[in-house]
Amino acid sequence: MTGGAGAGRKVVLYTAAALIAIALVGLLVALRSRGGGRPGEPIARPSGGCPAELTAATGECLGPVTGSARLDPVLRPVADKIFRANEEMKAKQGKYVRIVLLTPLGVPGNANMRSAISIDQVRFSLEGAYTALLRANSTREFYDPDAPGIELVLVEQGSRQEYVTGLRDAILALSVADHPVVAVAGLGSSFAGTEEMTRALAEAGIPAIGAVTSATSLTAATARTFHSVSPSNVDYALALKHLLTTQKQALPVRNALIVADQNDDPYPRTLRQALQTQLKDYLISAPQVFSGSTVETPVTANVFVPIVTNICSAMLDPQAPLDTVFFAGRVADFGAFADALATRVCRQKPLTVMVGATGFQAAQDRVKVLDEARVTVIYASSGDSPGWLRGGPGVPEGYPAFHKRFLSAGFDEASLSDGYAVSYHDAIAAAVSATRLAALGNPVPTAADVQTQFANLSLANTVKAGAGTLDFGSRSAGDGRASGKVVVFRQIGTSGMRLPADVPPYLTD
Helix, strand or coil: CHHHHHHHHHHHHHHHHHHHHHHHHHHHHHHHHHHHCCCCCCCCCCCCCCCHHHECCCCCECEECCCHHHCCCCCHHHHHHHHHHHHHHHHHCCCEEEEEEEECCCCCCCCCCCCCCCHHHHHHHHHHHHHHHHHHHHCCECECCCCCEEEEEEEECCCCCCCCHHHHHHHHCCCCCCCCEEEEEECCCCCHHHHHHHHHHHHCCCCEEECCCCCCCCCCCCCCCEEECCCCHHHHHHHHHHHHHHCCCCCCCCCEEEEEECCCCHHHHHHHHHHHHHCHHHECCCCEEECCCCCCCCCCHHHHHHHHHHHHHHHCCCCCCCCEEEEECCHHHHHHHHHHHCCCCCCCCCEEEEEECCCHHHHHHHHHHHHHHCEEEEEEECCCHHHHHCCCCCCCCCHHHHHHHHHHCCCCHHHHCCCHHHHHHHHHHHHHHHHHHHCCCCCCCCHHHHHHHHCCCCHHHCEEECCEEEECCCCCCCCCECEEEEEEEEEECCCCCCCCCCCCCEECC
């Protein structure tokens, strides 16, 4: 009897413990789904799980996002603004078309996996896109807001932007006769998957508008419906060449070399090619190469030790001492390069590093390391809100209106720091402008109608965007990128060559 009673009590205790454990797991899941997680934590999957054809290698679920619960808590407020704006537009009018915002909508939950974009940059991008959506549907700043309304559909591209046919199919399935998908904007950064997606969209006849995609291999020559509000890497190299040509006294660069990521990655590969072509007169040796971050393997300072050794050797050359490095890598890898430069044995000689990229302001967090290393960074960028607010030379014509709308939407000035917000705003603004031109002859234009009108976004129909007065006509038969994009020059660090104050910007042509 005693043994039987004890066994019964154990069963009850084990059952109770199991029920408590299940309840705790349920509570944690509920808290997570209501936004209790921290930035970068795994997020709730769509109900029913993620289809295999939309599951990325990182575990992220690709495809349309219809609610903010599956997003990182940092992104939910702005995503909810977009969803509400869409519903308000539909309540006012039944005539509308869809523009897809295809972009990374998070970072991997696995801390050991690298992302092409930080969670803050994702948020900035959404804030800029939302600002453009508000302007499109409630003002006449991008033509008649009633002809037709714009629904902005969020689609998760994945933090590494891999191309899968299931994602393409999911985008195409969003298009219906009454509410067609007329453009896909955003596109994330310049990766091989981005190139494949633009080609797939071109085959379907859908315009694809890049926001920060600068790889020269992303071009209308290979994807006929590709357009971009970003300078290309050739544009960035030409901007640096223009700077060195016009500022010889302040920036007496004589001997330089390229430090380049050797991965088969469109952005560093085409930036390296552009620098080698446009700045060849400054180069004293072949590029020094490193293997940049991959999804599984972040770069460490040790990777750059052989390169830094060679840099010092070149700086101590009495015949042609090195004074400048052109960096052809992603900003995510620059921190490790800066750390390696801080340990160089030739720190008594200042070094200048030059680069062209949207978002390179993120390297500002390395300013202390750079100063200790006696290294200064001069970068060409497609956005500079702090400088434009000061009223320096070359403030884009459309920036004040964008800035006013951005702040009135409830966003912070700090979100404008790296150019992502204004770039994503401009990509949506360009898509809306082409759509509204197409609607003049067809109340519900198709993607083909919108593609035709991109060539007419010129002369009287240029886009008064936040970062330039954009003309898509002059390059429509070439790479598809807009001319008139403002490229500014900025500096990080206090050593070495000094960028003149209020140096004029470069305009793409």
